[in-house]
Amino acid sequence: MKRGLIVQKYGGSSVADVVKIQSVAKRVMKARADGYDVVVVVSALGDTTDDLISLALQITDSPADRELDMLISTGEQVSCALLAMAIHELGGDAISFTGAQVGIMTDNSFTKARIIDINARRIEEALKKRKIVIVAGFQGVDLNNNITTLGRGGSNLTAVALAKVLNAEICEMNTDVEGVFTADPRIVKDARKINRISYEEMFELASLGAQVLQPRSIEFAMKFSIPIHVRSSYSNKKGTIISKEVRAMEDIVVSGVTINKNEAKVTICDVPDKPGIAAKIFREIARQDINVDMIVQNVSRTGATDVSFTVPSGDLIKTIKTAKDISKMIGAGEITFDKDIAKISVVGIGMRSHSGIAAKMFEALAENGINIGMISTSEIKISCVVNAKHGQEAVRAIHSKFNLAKKGKRWTK
């Protein structure tokens, strides 16, 4: 049966060694035998990227970002060449390309570049010749032909972007989990695989620390309505389809519970309570390329207020330094921080039309004696910061309170 185009992405753990690469080659050949045109996006072998980074760190504490991208982009180049060879060995006709070769143009924000354009001509030519096309994930080039990388999880972004420009039927994310779950199965024993979920929910889940897909890829898939199939590289079971919201989804109020322990909380104390001051703070932080997540400003008492926000733990040192500079600049007080936090969130489209979710979540925490540090909400999620040591307990309490283990009986108010 002749089908359309499938983009298959395989992460680092799926191509960690020669045997795994050979098994990926078989899966690719199967998709081809099923009638698909196939474009494969691969990450670097296993821990290659980390190994390369630690090599760099043996030389310098602060490698230049441009050179770091030059270095780590080799990882994906290795795996795509090896996968091409493995497919040849099975009698398939495959050709591998770097990001530069297939015209993945990005801006020049080294180590976290954004794709600005893809010139798919080279891939289309190869597909026309009935070749299986293998593309190095995670990388591109800027307008001056410098090699860039797209940040952690960037291979997913490559896959989604290629699915878009090539007008793929589906973008398959082959990973080491079987799909998206109502909570992390390592924390919650009876967590359940979700068959179908909307981009919006998945976006929130991803932002909140579900490690399956990075938010940017989902944002991109959502923008161009590319269906994504998250599935296991090691089985033929169906995983989770991420797609546009469909009516059936609306019955489900809460889709999942997530935990993110990779953030830290920073507080600028005694900030003068004047118009424009928050803008000043966060413009300066943005200028340092730090992504702020939650922001809470306490009610002013004496003309001064405390501003707290969370940032990725990796940016904490830079953030503290920046916050100190800002504090001097605006005449605020000292800087405090807390690394031992966990952000717990519930996500669900149904929230939009159901009230009381927040109360239910807070109850679950209160019943377990867990104190809430910060709260923030959006249309389809509620997040609470708690002490890191209570993180897992909080996830289990909420998962159980919302009855998420039962299919089709997920909590409705």
Next chain:
Amino acid sequence: MKRGLIVQKYGGSSVADVVKIQSVAKRVMKARADGYDVVVVVSALGDTTDDLISLALQITDSPADRELDMLISTGEQVSCALLAMAIHELGGDAISFTGAQVGIMTDNSFTKARIIDINARRIEEALKKRKIVIVAGFQGVDLNNNITTLGRGGSNLTAVALAKVLNAEICEMNTDVEGVFTADPRIVKDARKINRISYEEMFELASLGAQVLQPRSIEFAMKFSIPIHVRSSYSNKKGTIISKEVRAMEDIVVSGVTINKNEAKVTICDVPDKPGIAAKIFREIARQDINVDMIVQNVSRTGATDVSFTVPSGDLIKTIKTAKDISKMIGAGEITFDKDIAKISVVGIGMRSHSGIAAKMFEALAENGINIGMISTSEIKISCVVNAKHGQEAVRAIHSKFNLAKKGKRWTK
């Protein structure tokens, strides 16, 4: 003192680990402090290339050449990024480039591509900004932007080619030996470092198995009169300058003795003795991309003759297959081969004007009871094939016969 441009090449053993990369960074910074503009060409770290190849061989016995180049070209990309970081750490301003990025255009003979053009604009721009430019050796791109590699020792070729297009003052080959010697010091204890040697002699020495520089790089340097300085990465001693022939060289009849054990001898027996038959044989072998070295055709007796030739050992299997096909085609007899051979050669410009060198060489072998299998001569070299087990003994006998250990007293007839 302001000087011109120096191209420095560092081989794999010179950048085998972080400590060695840091030491190369210091040497680069010294050249800069001495007033040079610096372009550095680096090979892959230590055994990286071999490691990558064995990874490929775990997947397939015969990896596609295009994919092999995609794979192994990552080695140089890693080392040039790391070297840039090491130079930054010393306060230098360095930028690294792949072969593709600096426009090293080659033909599409994957794994042994030839450079057809270099667009040096990008390097010149960086030099104008006073940057130290680091280029990944050994690699380029073909006209379709496929990554190619230049074959073993290709980094030297990159260095010489860049020295040419950038009009460098000198091209420095930093290696793990102190220069070019009258014979391999591991074989001949009193072998002596040569201070100055002509391209022609060096070309023959390289072709004959002196491992310091590949013949193609010397050919290229000779063509464009680029002086080459072969020296040790680990000391500041002067090495050997390879340059145009100068008058002083003419007194020296024999410059050095070499041994090459990487060839095998193939014989096509009972070849019909007709005009054009040799052309037919070697055209067919060339078509298979096999480099033939020595060729000997025995005198015809009964209308048929034996044709023997040597090829790189790595090409032996392919050669035997090809020779069998040829034999069928032209009505010749069986194919015999010998892997256990060593080619011993003496090289020297002075030979042109001195006779009796060959006789002296044969005497040295005869005195040591070593039988000669094949002989071939050129203007400035004489080569004999002997049984591999007598190879080292032959080198020592000849080195001593020509009195090469004594400076300025090298053998004249």
